[in-house]
Amino acid sequence: MRIIFSRKGFDSSSGGCPSPVLPDGRLLSLPxxxxxxxxxxxxxxxxxxxxxxxxxxxxxxxxxxxxGAHLDPDLLNGHLPRLAGWRPLLGQTGSAQGHLSKQGIQPGDLFLFFGLFREAEIYQRRWRFIPGTAARHLLWGWLQIDEIVHVDSLTPGEQPWLNYHPHLHGEPDSNNTLYLARQSLSLPGLNHIAGSGVFEQFDPRLQLTQPGSDKPSVWQLPSWFYPADRQPLSYHHRAERWQINPSHCLLQAVARGQEFVLQADHYPQSAEWVAQLLMPS
Incomplete structure (x- = not known):
């Protein structure tokens, strides 16, 4: 299996600000x-x-x-009125999709969506980010792939429920691809959990950014992420990006890029880590 760390939602260049952590602790990834x-x-x-x-x-x-809002990934049925047959999905295109193809992404692989977040509040009847809080990278959702559909292969009217999706209304691109979610996870001990969804509440386990860091792209990960002599997280092959400590490792994540792929079969501890993230607390 492959785990894809997929950057999605608002940030300083797309939208111009982080997505909010709401006052009740909910994570709201803004498309x-x-x-x-x-x-x-x-x-x-x-x-x-x-x-x-x-x-x-x-x-x-x-x-x-x-x-206009690029609602992608689209993971929650309640976000919009739906036609019969709707399924949670992710679209990808361009160089990011080219990278996924080169990494051999296939059904059964797992997307973990992350983005830039900051605590927000209502102050004097207006939303604002809480002064003094820092933006950080948080995991906010997941999708296990059931089907991979190339948009060019769809015939008009074949799946009417898809017509709303932004990847059906962009510029023509032979790489334009849809990833449809499984109904339930097909992972050890997790087959009772939905195949896609969002982490509704902030939990420290969802934080990628090193606690206390003012640089969101400095990630603190479990020590088993350290590549040593294994294939590292894609786009992160340079040894100077990694530091190992007894209890964790630090990664200077690349500033741009959407899809970072981990060959999970090379990292046996990844299965337990994923299970801890996805099991209801």
Whole structure:
């Protein structure tokens, strides 16, 4: 199996700010702006939140409620009205999809989605990021692949439930690919858990950024992540990116790039780590 650390959601270049950790501890990954998308931020349905108001105030109106939202990955049934047959999915294209193809991604592999987050609050009736808090990389969702579908292979009207998805409304690209989720996980001891979903509440286990660091891309990982003589996390082959300590290792993650692939079969401890993340607490 392969574990794909997939960077998704708002950050300083896509959206202009982090996604919020809400006052009740919920992680709300904001989909990046997309002028071609048929979905607007105001269309999103999030319990207890007006997403159009939230995104407008956190971005200081750089993005507003009528802006197009690239809802991808799309993991929660309740975010929009759905047609029959809807399934959670992720789309990928361009060089990022080329990298996934070269890494041999196939059904059964697991995406772990991460993004840039910061604590937010309502202050004087407006959303803002809490002063003094730092942005950090957090894991926020997962998807185990059931099917891989190339958009070029779809015939018009073949799967009507897909017509809303932003990867069906972009520029033509032979790499344009959809990853459809399994109904339930096919992993040891986890087959009672949904094959895709979000981590609803912040948990320290979801934090990738080294605690106390003001640089989100300095990651503190379990010591078994250290590659030694094994194939490292893709895009992270340079030895100087890694430091090993008795209890953990540090990784200077690359500043850009969307998909980082770990050949989990080379890292036996990865199965228990994934199980601890995905098992309900």
């Amino acid at each position: 990046i702006p997309d002028v071609r998308s048929k979905i607007r931020y105001r269309d999103l349905q999030i319990e207890g939140i007006n997403p159009g108001r939230l995104v407008s105030q956190l971005t200081r109106s750089k993005v507003n409620s009528s802006s």
